[in-house]
Amino acid sequence: MSQILKLISLPISIILICLGIMTILGGHITPGGGFQGGAMIASGVILSLLVYGLGNSPIEFSHLYVEVFESIGALGFIVLGLVGLFAGGFFLYNVGADIFNIVPASIQNLLHYPDPTNAGIIPYLNIFVGLKVFAGLSCIVIAFEGFKKFTEEDEE
């Protein structure tokens, strides 16, 4: 790739990653959410991988990193779903921010926006979904780049 692309793609990747994180955090009030934000973060990673190539890219994830964060995303989603099942009777039931009246007000209002209703577990679900999608999509592209490298080596 050209020098201009190599100079500009890392700053753009960083800005894309920040935009994705912002989309995840506003998922319960604005369009977007966990999947969309995670895909935006992954797009920053993909841009960097395409321009610099696998092995030279400044943003590269190890197998352990992807495994850990994809597992945390999936486990968090399941745990929040089970909280709804045990507290409300349905899987992923929105039990609200004050589960069993034991959560302090400062934590209840952590992601509360000026609105009469509290979004409850939705922002936290978005965060876990975003983590999972970001790790999963990045992993797919890293795998494709690796397969391409193998194919090129075989042809040679």
Next chain:
Amino acid sequence: MTPLGPIIFGFIFGVIVGSQIKTGNIKDTSFNASSYVIIIIAALIVAWQLGEFPFYDFLPVSRGFVFALIGVLFSKFIIARSS
């Protein structure tokens, strides 16, 4: 009361992603301190243009975006394994 959620989770998410940014891998292009100053200025302009999105408060910048940037750069310089 201003919600602390975007500050805390934006920073944590930024740290998670930024911990893997290693510019030492790049060949034939170098990023020095002045490059990061330009990145910060560009990102602050983006945050200002985004306005108070998505949480309504008195600050004219998107706090989720700004703290994600702080998290990314913090972990890029502190946690990332190579320069």
